[in-house]
Amino acid sequence: MNIGDAAATTGLPTKTIRYYEEIGLISPARQENGYRDYDDADAHRLSFLKRARGLGFSVDECRTLLSLYDDSGRASADVKAIAKRHLTAIEEKIEELRSLHRTLAHLVHRCGGDDRPDCPILDDLAGTGKSDQAEGHQKCD
Amino acid sequence: MNIGDAAATTGLPTKTIRYYEEIGLISPARQENGYRDYDDADAHRLSFLKRARGLGFSVDECRTLLSLYDDSGRASADVKAIAKRHLTAIEEKIEELRSLHRTLAHLVHRCGGDDRPDCPILDDLAGTGKSDQAEGHQKCD
DNA sequence: AATAAGGTTTCCAGTAACTGGAAGGTCAAG
DNA sequence: CTTGACCTTCCAGTTACTGGAAACCTTATT
Numbered sequence: 397m398n399i400g401d402a403a404a405t406t407g408l409p410t411k412t413i414r415y416y417e418e419i420g421l422i423s424p425a426r427q428e429n430g431y432r433d434y435d436d437a438d439a440h441r442l443s444f445l446k447r448a449r450g451l452g453f454s455v456d457e458c459r460t461l462l463s464l465y466d467d468s469g470r471a472s473a474d475v476k477a478i479a480k481r482h483l484t485a486i487e488e489k490i491e492e493l494r495s496l497h498r499t500l501a502h503l504v505h506r507c508g509g510d511d512r513p514d515c516p517i518l519d520d521l522a523g524t525g526k527s528d529q530a531e532g533h534q535k536c537d
Numbered sequence: 538m539n540i541g542d543a544a545a546t547t548g549l550p551t552k553t554i555r556y557y558e559e560i561g562l563i564s565p566a567r568q569e570n571g572y573r574d575y576d577d578a579d580a581h582r583l584s585f586l587k588r589a590r591g592l593g594f595s596v597d598e599c600r601t602l603l604s605l606y607d608d609s610g611r612a613s614a615d616v617k618a619i620a621k622r623h624l625t626a627i628e629e630k631i632e633e634l635r636s637l638h639r640t641l642a643h644l645v646h647r648c649g650g651d652d653r654p655d656c657p658i659l660d661d662l663a664g665t666g667k668s669d670q671a672e673g674h675q676k677c678d
Numbered sequence: 679a680a681t682a683a684g685g686t687t688t689c690c691a692g693t694a695a696c697t698g699g700a701a702g703g704t705c706a707a708g
Numbered sequence: 709c710t711t712g713a714c715c716t717t718c719c720a721g722t723t724a725c726t727g728g729a730a731a732c733c734t735t736a737t738t
Contacts, residue, residue, distance in 0.1 A: 440663065440664075443663075443664055444662050444663050444664070447661075447662050447664060448662050451637060451640060451641055451662075452634075452637050452641075461659070461662065464656075464659065465659050465662070465663060468654060469654055470654055470656070471651065471652045471653065471654065472648050472649050472650055472651060472652075472653060472654065472655055472656035472657075472658070472659075473649075473650045473651055473652065475648065475656045475658045475659055476645060476648045476649075476650035476656070476658065477650075479641060479644060479645045479648070479658050480645055482641065483638065483641050483642060483645060486634050486637055486638045486641070487638065489634055490631055490634045490635065490638070493593075493627050493630055493631045493634070494631065496592060496593050496627055497624065497627045497628065497631070499592060500592055500593075500620060500623065500624050500627070501624060503620060504617060504620045504621055504624060507613050507616065507617045507620070508613050508614075508617075509613055509614045509617035509618075510612065510613060510614055511612045511613075511614065512612065512613055513609060513610055513611055513612065513613065514613055515605075515611070515613035515616045515617070516613075517613075517616050517617065517620050518602070518605065518606050518613075518616055520588075521585050521588050521589050521592075521602065521606070522581065522584075522585050522606060523581075523584055523585070523588060
């Protein structure tokens, strides 16, 4: 199948598919006219990539995951380890964003949001101490 | 003050400070020897940038925020609008990550994590239907 | 004065993961 | 034969920096 068909069946843009080839994640055959030729295994691999990327795995993690997938003798523990590491990273990211949210929500809450120039948000960012300044989002609760 | 002093007082790396100048966020004077010369207002501006970036505002949002900060007649509503938009974006990001987390945690939970090659995580990524596959993290709960 | 250390300058390249666009070849339909 | 949809390659741009090289400036020490 041509790249357009592969794109249609996997839901990945053609640009992305070519990019994945460029970085060595997939190596489709070529037709006589130079067009890329994807077989079912290729399409399958692309779907794998799409799903893994959608779950937030980095392209490098996907590379590892694919090689484990290719290796029929791999231990599931190896896969689980990668997934767990990723899970932890997600948790940390969520915590970070929550902290950010708290601080910013606090600031927004205190801002009049009217026509007057007086703005606690800018005051805080400026750190002038005009308003009771938040201590930085790490510590804000 | 030299760029090194500015870096020390603001906590920003010199590289970053030069970069901010390159993209027009700050324009320090120059000494006779060609060294950048930061006054208190410059340092203040840099601190503003550091704090705003730390709160997750994009560089472009920082640019807007700074121009509002420079405009003593601005309406606090304008600032509040930017902050609220950012707050919403943060909330969406958190939700997305939570959804990701649910799906992945489910997968990890089902994986034996032993020496055997049997791995529900890879099965799911491959979409072979070997395991009771999750429906994609959007719908997974 | 020479030298060494440390700070500064500019410019170039690289990061992650694509995305957009240009210039041109291919294929099927009308 | 031409149109339009597809495909090819290559180059540039995105975000927000970061690292490194080569060279200049300043200060202190020998």
